[in-house]
Amino acid sequence: MSRRSGILEFAVLGLLHDSPMHGYELRKRLNVLLGSFRAFSYGTLYPCLKSLVAQGYLMEEKNPGDPYVPATAINGKRSKIVYRLTPEGKQRFEELLSESGPDAWEDEQFGVHFAFFGQTDRAVRMRVLEGRRNRLEERLERMRSALAKTRERLDRYTLELQRHGLESVEREVRWLNELIETERGNRAPRGGDSP
Template sequence: MSIYRSDTSAARMERLGPNTSDRQRTTSKDVRTEHDVLEMAILGLLKDQELHGYELKKLLGETLGPLSSVSFGSLYPALARLEAAGAVKAVEANRPIASIPMTGSLGGERAAYRARGVIRGSRGKKVYGITEQGQRLFEELLVADAQSAGDDRSFTLRLAFARHLPPDGRLSLLERRRAQLVQRLARTRQTIKAGRERLDAYTRSLVEHNTETTERDISWLDRLIAAERSSARRGDRPAAKRSRQTAKTEDSDR
């Protein structure tokens, strides 16, 4: 357990106090989980290369998915937390930043204008890099159990960075996720069985769709687990991923 995670957990509980309601504690836990997911994604991307805040935002959107809605308002506080904890470092850089494309909507243009203002300021000149403390924190977050309502996104993110896990860690991640889905499938089937007569056709079709989706996910995990076990028997290692900067350089040279 890192100093950063222990300190923030203790401080958070102290702020909540002994008389805090279960709902408040649950809300605090959910916020911490959201922070963990974002911080893990930031650290995972910085393991590949140092990045501007704008570049981080763009890559976070690609990594966390289109529904993640990572904004500068959540990104920079996360970077500030990580920097204060010694997990990331910020250095000045002179390399150019890509322009923000026009969105075609008034709200989008306003957001783009505000983002351009941020980039022109001091933040836009910073390049963030991961530290040794950040490496340890990333490893801690990567292997942590995902028990919140955000399991789906948390698992997807962990799988995206699974190349950084040892073979037994990857296998544990996949097996734990499979067990979660098996439990989810059992609950869904019980819901269908208990409420089939009360559900209208549309609600029932949604429940059945969720069941089929979960079944497909379990089959997919079975294939991944089998491949992981086969790879472990052969002593294979996951191929190292090229840094995005290397890929950009190679593409520009063509």
Template sequence: MLELSILGFLAEEPLHGYELKERIKALTGHVRPVSDGALYPAITRLVTAGKLDQHREDGAGAAPRRVLSLTDEGRADLLERLRHPRQPEITDHVRFNTVLAFLRHLPDRREQAAVLRRRLDFLETPTSFFYAEGKPVRAEETGDLFRQGMLRVARATGEAERTWLREAIEQLTQAS
């Protein structure tokens, strides 16, 4: 997801490393903080793979900054990652939000709708944080106040997300 975030933000405009880190942190930092030890090796991998270009620019202070931009190969990789997110990128809420943050870069509305349909299909599968005899436990079935709270909040959030997904898919398919 870190590489997707890097490619996605650089698809919008060239950035130097610190600006890129701040944008990634704003997107997922409270849940999955990004460290320099993860960010800069990921940038190096993407530069080495020809997906990012870098050049030095004079900084606001004394030190020059490394400015990163997306190459054509990087844009192609971004689009492929958005067209075909891996299953954890569909099932994990934070990872899906990262996909969602950049899905507008995918030019084909049908492909955008297909990604949203995958998320909707996942959300429509009955599930729970807790199971009894192999079956999902519903909020009303637990005697634990705190688990009940978790389940009720998850249900409300899931209902809101499913409603939005259906509306967005309809909008995308009507416009195609």
């Protein structure tokens, strides 16, 4: 399974853990969860849904709530299929929630893990946050070193772009430090309820 499809599987299972929904609603929620820069098309979403159904993690319900309407059409239109998590799907989501290794710290996966932190065990949250911070601190050191070596050869716009990237990573490290301190102190995050 590719990394991107693994992220999509995790996000789909997580969203359906809250409530069943049809593909259109699921796609809208995925785009909100994952951000517009990682928007998923129907051409990506539906094969993922079909795969999750085939693996037994999801079940399809056609025309839920109205058993007398044929599954093929409602008023001449195609019926909507609502996707619901199976017990195996709930178990798979729990397994994915408990993952806290290096994949969970990477740029692509971290956001999805973080989106479901409210359902994640505190110890797992701490491992993911600390792993992410360590990964970014390593990246920060590499960026500073590279910038120090090439500063004289860069034009002012490229230098400014490098500085912007450095500041973005520094800002995320500060944010992670705040989150880790909140988790350690079991205090409520800024502007929110306790986890």
